[in-house]
Amino acid sequence: MTKMELIEMVSEKSGFSKKDANKAVKAVFDSMSDVLEKGDKVQLVGFGSFEVKDRPARKGRNPQTGEEISVSARKVPVFKPGKNLKEIVNK
Numbered sequence: 001m002t003k004m005e006l007i008e009m010v011s012e013k014s015g016f017s018k019k020d021a022n023k024a025v026k027a028v029f030d031s032m033s034d035v036l037e038k039g040d041k042v043q044l045v046g047f048g049s050f051e052v053k054d055r056p057a058r059k060g061r062n063p064q065t066g067e068e069i070s071v072s073a074r075k076v077p078v079f080k081p082g083k084n085l086k087e088i089v090n091k
Helices: 003-014 018-037 083-089
Strands: 042-044 048-055 058-061 068-071 074-081
Touching: 003 018, 018 042, 018 048, 074 083
Parallel strands: none
Antiparallel strands: 042 048, 048 074, 058 068
16 A cells, blocks of 8 residues: 555545545655654553664675675664554454
8 A cells, every 4th residue: 555545545534625535645644754753652551552673783784795894873663553453453
């Protein structure tokens, strides 16, 4: 599903115009991004939670040359599905 398909679905299910649905979807994504940027967790009961985790520095390999390279530490967003979402997907 693309962002535009999501906007169309929100528009159909809510009765909002596509313009208003676009604003709503953008506001949700922007709000979630702001919270994650601060290092906080976004928890949507029944759906799942988003949080930022630290990945330590590690050694890797260049797949073309096989040369060992250093991969720096970084922060990555992760998603953990909630119980209800797991049940829906596993039907």
